[in-house]
Amino acid sequence: MGHFKRNLITTALPYANGPVHIGHLAGVYVPADIYVRYLRAKGEEVAFIGGSDEHGVPITIKAQKEGVTPQDIVDRYHNLIKKSFEEFGISFDIYSRTSSKTHHELSSAFFKKLYEEGKFIEKTSLQFYDEKAGQFLADRYIIGKCPICGNERAYGDQCEACGTSLNATDLINPVSAITGNTPELKETKHWYLPLDQYEDWLKKWILEDHKEWKSNVYGQCKSWLDNGLQARAVTRDLDWGVPVPVEGAEGKVLYVWFDAPIGYISATKDLTPDWEKYWKDKDTRMIHFIGKDNIVFHCIIFPAMLKAEGSYILPDNVPANEFLNLEGDKISTSRNWAVWLHEYLRDFEGKQDVLRYVLTANAPETKDNDFTWKDFQTRNNSELVAIYGNFINRALVLTHKYFEGVVPERGELTDYDREVMAEIPQIIEKVEKNLDNFHFREALKECMGLARLGNKYLADTEPWKLIKTDESRVKTILNICIQIAADLSVLSEPFMPFSAAKLRGFLNIAPVAWESMGADVVPAGHRIKEAGLLFDKIEDEEIQKQIDKLLATKKANELASVKVTPAKENISFEDFQKMDIRVGKIVAAEKVAKTKKLLKLTIDTGIDTRTVVSGIAEYYTPEEIIGRQVSILVNLEPKNLKGIESQGMILMAANADGALSFVSPDKEIKPGSEIR
């Protein structure tokens, strides 16, 4: 860590309007947790900071929709998120929240200091106001057509279809999300951080002094800086958030993107009274873990805020990830297109490490990546089970079988033994180097290389054959295997902490220091415990269940998004009266030979008994519909269908996907009764 004395590791504050999904995990929390566990294992001082982001418009809109308070919404999701992070082994030193008292006080004081030192610009501007709701409409309270891509449901601050950030006044045909009214422009006063004044300083700080930042991060910063920075409003007309602590600012709160990053500071303050050493001492190395949509806030806006304030340190690195998709589609909370962490923990009990492994092996480190359930299954079965688990199992089982669970003495080494043992420190070094540079995928691959090495060593030396002829050779081989297993329990801990603990249990050892790896940590004569399985095979049925769940979501989304067709032209009552619709009863039904869709129905219409051919065979079997009451148009011109004369038509309601349903009276009605 060079000249730094301690580390302050922050993770993006998840927005408390939904649970955490695998995209959040892969982008932010898993890499951050790996990094923190690694630092701790090396004896570094670390504060690992997280918390929920609980302000802003989407939360108030959700509350309004559900008829509850914003506090109800954030309590629900904060508690769910906090608990699932805990169960998943994200080892925060504190998981706080921005509705806390500490945070309100600290962010308010932060604003006040900047205000008093004249760091803001005060501007009056025209903003949309909803007369009927009696309030100004901030950000997502305004919906309209995107001027860039034409998306009809762009928000006042951003179009989610094309990603453009917008001003509400850019929208075509803006309407209020509260009342649906067309809002009017009205004057309001806000405070702005003049980012343009920080442009030169930011250019030097990022483009010259931080050339080592990941290229996706550096590139995004460069493009923002090249385009020129503008003053940004840091307040909003809203009643949910941190009130603006200035006279004449009633009904205004801090913009959620102003208060959220200050949440890192207040969380640290909640963690320790000694919080200032983390935030105000140049010997602290601060690192922000985030996803790509947060880069501008963490590399440009928050640093400018910190610089304006003057007493805080700046981040040393911002290793932002790109995005994870799910089965080829963008993950989305509102469309329920996600694998939710709390559901995973319930469906795959005890398999935290499998998900941690897959999300790391497939992390969107340099480009967007895709999560698929098939890949999840394959990586579990042919990597975790077949390589890591298999090696551990064989090493432990053979030690029990041949030496009653007592680690044997190591005898004379062959060249091959020496070669294998010499590889261990090389692997460790590669893991370290990759972790130091935030290359988590590669680090995990190298770590698995140690399990591969052990597996290959066993396969090459075949102790199960040698045991009959050369027991002392088998002792040496198994001793070496046990040392590799012990090293794995250390090296894999940052990535797969649950399995590492399990493995230490099998080996009957206490946690081993990172520096002791490669140095024979398990002495001969040590007794190991009974070995269980480190990983279990995941069967097709389990995976199919998850895939089916996603298919159901997809279908529900498709149905929800189908537009209802507009009403047809008006007709006269006389036109309507021409149709003679009656209640009928199905008295017989059979499939029409050589067709897929047609049923031949015999209907008691009250007037007569007649035959109707109906295209409903994909939705109803003949047996289930006999006796059913239906609506039948009895004066429709007869028509010949597949050689059968159809005398009338059964009325059906058609779903967007084509599924058909009878339109039936909701109580018994005498056949022949008119429908009118």
Ligand SMILES: Nc1ncnc2c1ncn2[C@@H]1O[C@H](COP(=O)(O)OP(=O)(O)OP(=O)(O)O)[C@@H](O)[C@H]1O
């Ligand atoms: N699919 C994803 N892949 C990688 N990182 C993601 C993904 N979705 C969100 N993140 C990151 O997770 C962090 C927390 O996200 P936040 O709570 O702000 O949700 P969000 O971006 O609004 O996501 P969503 O719309 O899915 O709820 C952010 O740093 C964000 O960049």
Ligand SMILES: [Zn+2]
């Ligand atoms: Zn757009």
